[in-house]
Amino acid sequence: MTTTAQLLASPRETSDGMHALVYHGPGKPSWESHRRPVLKSVHDAVVRITTVTICGTDLHILKGDVPTVSEGRILGHEGIGIVEEVGAAVSVFRKGDKVLISCITSCGRCDFCRKQMFSHCRDGGWILGNTIDGTQAEFVRIPHADTSLYPLSPDVREEAAVMLSDILPTGFECGVISGCVKPGDTVAIVGVGPVGLAALMTARFYSPAEIFAIDVDDNRLKVAKTFGATTLINSSDGSAVPQIMALTRGEGVDVAIEAVGLPATFDICQGIVGAGGHLANIGVHGKPVVLHLEKLWDRNATLTTRLVDTVTTPMLIKALHSGNLQASELVTHRFKMHDILQAYDTFGNAARYGALKVVLEA
């Protein structure tokens, strides 16, 4: 499998510049002038950004936690824009199309892409704002445009649609689909930050009977209530497991969704998953966890891990258009793009500002 993109004979250098959010090392983001991106491969598109958002992963990058991101990188892997230019091999999109940029780049040709595991694409996966320049800019180059962009109708509400770049497919695929949520189920979501709320919203596609929201922050729990959680549990006193076991008459839950990424929150999940149940991990873990196989070996439990594949993006776009997905409820703050440092501050201090997702418009 060859994965190197084909280089154009002479990449056209544009005279125009642009502004972008550039990472200059831990704690040093800057909104600054930058060369505008150009097509590098016949499969590329250049997109003019109209709306972006900031992801928790971007905060991790700024802390220096993501070693694949080198200094000088433009951040951002979410966004909406207008196609500005396409390579000769791009056939799905043309200049002027409004598009959703997926956080996952997919070549559509490798063995993983053919198995619908775009997250592990041999020439893609999560590369935007990571190993190549990202979307928090006026323009972005999108490799494998035909299979990494999604068409949007011109009149779509952008601040809602941009939630489909990453957070909604992540909650849905890694939490709800991998967790096999079914009508009538009892579902527990541990951690109701933006990703946990995305799992909550999309779990409701399958009409579970009960949704327990578990978090250490009462404000977040209140928000979860408005998103449809049926029971709120503050886990800060360490009693989440016995509380949930009591609420389920000792049976545990059908689906436990881990949306934090810490040993403590994983522990809650493994303590409450019922016989025959599912533990769906969404959280990004930096450390190993202790798995109590001495208790779980005979529980007919299923534990899943997953990096979002964004295979459900077309379906989520349909749900958005049909009114079944109130994606804009995730948005609490709105900024102009050139105020992105302020937006980072708001998002990075979410508890203080009561922020969920922040949206930036060009």
Add this chain to the structure above:
Amino acid sequence: MTTTAQLLASPRETSDGMHALVYHGPGKPSWESHRRPVLKSVHDAVVRITTVTICGTDLHILKGDVPTVSEGRILGHEGIGIVEEVGAAVSVFRKGDKVLISCITSCGRCDFCRKQMFSHCRDGGWILGNTIDGTQAEFVRIPHADTSLYPLSPDVREEAAVMLSDILPTGFECGVISGCVKPGDTVAIVGVGPVGLAALMTARFYSPAEIFAIDVDDNRLKVAKTFGATTLINSSDGSAVPQIMALTRGEGVDVAIEAVGLPATFDICQGIVGAGGHLANIGVHGKPVVLHLEKLWDRNATLTTRLVDTVTTPMLIKALHSGNLQASELVTHRFKMHDILQAYDTFGNAARYGALKVVLEA
């Protein structure tokens, strides 16, 4: 969704010619000189053919039964060859690679391709030897080469591998996978010509307990025995249904696979499918059938239709390499490519010659 392939500015006209099997109307095939194909799109490859085979569909075309095939068309949708030239957007293959040509062309980008339904690709599907020139030639142009060709190891046995262009994925996907064959099942295959035998071979991947072969031709049934059928039933006296119901103590079969395409053979299938069973249709039907819903409505039966998607081609290649798929057992006659008219005669009179599949080498 734009589906038109991008035209190259000036398709290079090669000075070299070639030979090809050209359809000049019903009953008029000809092995003759022809222009050699050239790249028309950046996604194309030109492949030098080393091995091809003939499909039952090719016989139908020659009878004039397939109106989408116009006069002057080069026939053939199966083959193996060596990549001769690739367009600028092709990244998986390069000149010199040995490849399997899939009977189904897949763009890899449209909504159907993204759902793994390559058969309904918006810019592909079954087009080779149908709406564009095919493989029964010295060279063939393959559109969407990255997603329509499959890499083969240089030392593969070509006469075995060419069975994976069409017949083996067809029997496997339309019959065995759609029919949900499981270990311990009782499976009936109605029609044990080449496609039925392909279903039989691949049904055995799942270790059914019994495989009934049903046909009107005793010689075919004998062959089915060597492929692993456990019970042979000659249906020419019209007693197949009562025979099978008796053999299954009135229960019927778990899976009935229709591999002919006639109302009479479909009738056998619907007469023997057990409660909770599957009826998987492979046959190409030219007429409607009478479906006995007054008997089937409460039988919890599942009836499937399918044009092969060739999504299992990589898996079948693995099975071929691991020795789990004796594909060359389907080959009874071998010819040189320039003797293709003789090969058509042999294949077209299969009963007389005891032919299953015929293979032609360049």
Add this chain to the structure above:
Amino acid sequence: MTTTAQLLASPRETSDGMHALVYHGPGKPSWESHRRPVLKSVHDAVVRITTVTICGTDLHILKGDVPTVSEGRILGHEGIGIVEEVGAAVSVFRKGDKVLISCITSCGRCDFCRKQMFSHCRDGGWILGNTIDGTQAEFVRIPHADTSLYPLSPDVREEAAVMLSDILPTGFECGVISGCVKPGDTVAIVGVGPVGLAALMTARFYSPAEIFAIDVDDNRLKVAKTFGATTLINSSDGSAVPQIMALTRGEGVDVAIEAVGLPATFDICQGIVGAGGHLANIGVHGKPVVLHLEKLWDRNATLTTRLVDTVTTPMLIKALHSGNLQASELVTHRFKMHDILQAYDTFGNAARYGALKVVLEA
């Protein structure tokens, strides 16, 4: 597999009588005195009926259309009641428990029950009000009580819960589950009488993007709108197929649910099912249909038939309790049990009375 129930040495004859709706041949129902049922097997329970309803099948029986029903039979296969007495082998229920009576009797031991196909139970299936006396009476004997009754909480709303005896699991299992309704799907329901509406209500468990309701009766269509149909199509002018194909831009629907049981309604379904789609038959068919395999053979379509298994009854009870299933919306008319002939008249002239389901209380 032995299936005969074990007879008690001497079935206790009760001195008490009761009233029941007895079938005395076509057009001759009668609410009359009848012996009260007694335990015949250690697996039996006798239930005192508190709520029943009438099914379209009961109307068919009264027309003489169901030959398995002999004269003298007490009708009815739906109901709620209080357990009066249990056989020695019954362990799940005891006297005084409130129970839902399933329309399907299941022994829990035969091969079909072990595969969750209770509809084909070797000693059960649909027998109540068919081959044994049914629920439209003051008392009923329920064979295989442990696996044919379901516990209800004492405070359940009975008129809602009785919809779970038959109509809701029928619409859900035969239409929605067999049809594989998914979030974002386009679903068409042909026939929006009570069963079609039950399919509509439960299809919404999976958040489809669009639900087309198709019927010949505008009043029914109006009702379907209140149940969540997004598009209404009156098929009386024969244009349902072209209308739906236009609405779906020629693609057809993901799921077509047949909830009538006539060749004409089946025809609509096969005319609108999209490539890769599902046709889920619920309707009871008295005649064969013409299946257009000459069009469908390459459409990757799946057609299912099913008699309800009532495997989802526990889940539907959970959904009812959690407020996700507004089952009482199906009820339009309420009667006392002794007015059952009037209730039959209302239900048998549903169009005139604007009736969906009628409920009778003891």
Add this chain to the structure above:
Amino acid sequence: MTTTAQLLASPRETSDGMHALVYHGPGKPSWESHRRPVLKSVHDAVVRITTVTICGTDLHILKGDVPTVSEGRILGHEGIGIVEEVGAAVSVFRKGDKVLISCITSCGRCDFCRKQMFSHCRDGGWILGNTIDGTQAEFVRIPHADTSLYPLSPDVREEAAVMLSDILPTGFECGVISGCVKPGDTVAIVGVGPVGLAALMTARFYSPAEIFAIDVDDNRLKVAKTFGATTLINSSDGSAVPQIMALTRGEGVDVAIEAVGLPATFDICQGIVGAGGHLANIGVHGKPVVLHLEKLWDRNATLTTRLVDTVTTPMLIKALHSGNLQASELVTHRFKMHDILQAYDTFGNAARYGALKVVLEA
């Protein structure tokens, strides 16, 4: 859900005694006289044992590792016999029937049984030779006989069939089915003792391309070769993970089956499972393991645990009869029942005697 079995008014005391293998505390088994069991519930059967085998779990009990087993308990949860007497509620079996005794007792009525999770039956599960007297005796009482025994044909080869009491469904369900083995897969089985070999035999039902056998004992590996392993890896030098990663060109395996129950063997499994792969745990674990979520969180991996449900027993019986399951290949030593202490010695020193499974006949 009531789960207490119904007591007979006066359990008939038989005058006949029998012999049985009784546990008198750690290291103290005894083959001794014992009262013969009698029916205690209408659902019970008493079975005269003709063939039994010994499980690794029995060895653990004898070491005192299983606290639920009290002194005085008759051991054994596997066996074949002839029905001697049945309770009034038993309808599937009658005196004289040859039966397979499942290691899992299933009431067939509780919520778990209705979900096919017999392992967690509210009034069953693994109780034989654990919380009630077991099969290593001349007679055994089987609760819930209709759903805990399986009919065998009179001429079945008993030493083969007795492998279906526990070991074959365990390897198949917990390893192969939970691990989703598919045609063409690369499967690794860590630990090729009897259970690992059972997984190996049944993995072959699905025609994987490669089966790696991993063990610390070269003799066991040699045996695995005769069972169809394609690659043998001795893990005693700690290099199993790098060896397998090299053999799979860095991709890892599709399915890793843990058939030992130790942190070290679990570690091998998590080290080799490929992106999108399955880790199916069969082993009984006494301690927690460290799960490397910091590596696995984005690998789209699925980890399953399971106590055998024996839902596949009917299918395995079919496979045995059809010749697709060479179960007797697991049997290396044969004894008469009264030599059971010698059989325990052989099985308990398997390496010294080259023992896999030992079979005892009455």
